[in-house]
Amino acid sequence: QTEAEILQHAQSFLEMAEERLMEADDEVEGMRMSSRALMDFLCEDDISFKLEEACKIFHLFCHRFQRAVQENEERELKEQKRLERQREMVEKRRSLAVCTGLDLGLSLAREPQCQEDKDELERLLEKNLSYTWSRRSLRSFDS
Structure with a gap:
């Protein structure tokens, strides 16, 4: 060239x-x-x-802030799942109690006032049962 x-x-x-x-x-x-x-x-x-130092601080702050937001979201999701499981357990217990007849006994045994209600209910059931038996015995005499 x-x-x-x-x-x-x-x-x-x-x-x-x-x-x-x-x-x-x-x-x-x-x-x-x-x-x-x-x-x-x-x-x-x-x-x-020092600009470099300030940028590092801001970067660290943003990183930690984003991590905290993510952790809060995860914690909230876990809490929602826990509450849902708890609701399901209560519903299962209630369903089981209704099916086995324990619901009335459990709810009545919780408070003293309820115990009186339970006693009253038992008296009414016994009275109704004895009335039913007496009606049956009357029918057997009629036949």
């Missing part, structure tokens, strides 16, 4: 490099302005403020 060709390639490279360097300088100046604005917002002084 001739010296003119090398100079032409170098010239185009230098122009492109200069343009990119100016863009980089603009970006650096923008970062300085943003850093200064952040420093003013956080009431930090020029000497002790």
Whole structure:
């Protein structure tokens, strides 16, 4: 290659490099302005403020915040599942108690007032049963 060709390639490279360097300088100046604005917002002084340190702190905060949100959602989901299981267990117990006739006894045995109700219920059932037997015995005499 001739010296003119090398100079032409170098010239185009230098122009492109200069343009990119100016863009980089603009970006650096923008970062300085943003850093200064952040420093003013956080009431930090020029000497002790380090942008890299502030960015690490914000990154760590965001990471921990997102993790806390996720943990809260998981905890809430577990609590909902636990409550659903508890409701199902209560429903199963209630169903079993109704099927076995324990529901009345359990509910009546819980409070003293209910014990009186239970005694009254037993008296009524016995009275009804004895009335039924006496009616049957009358029928047998009629036959």
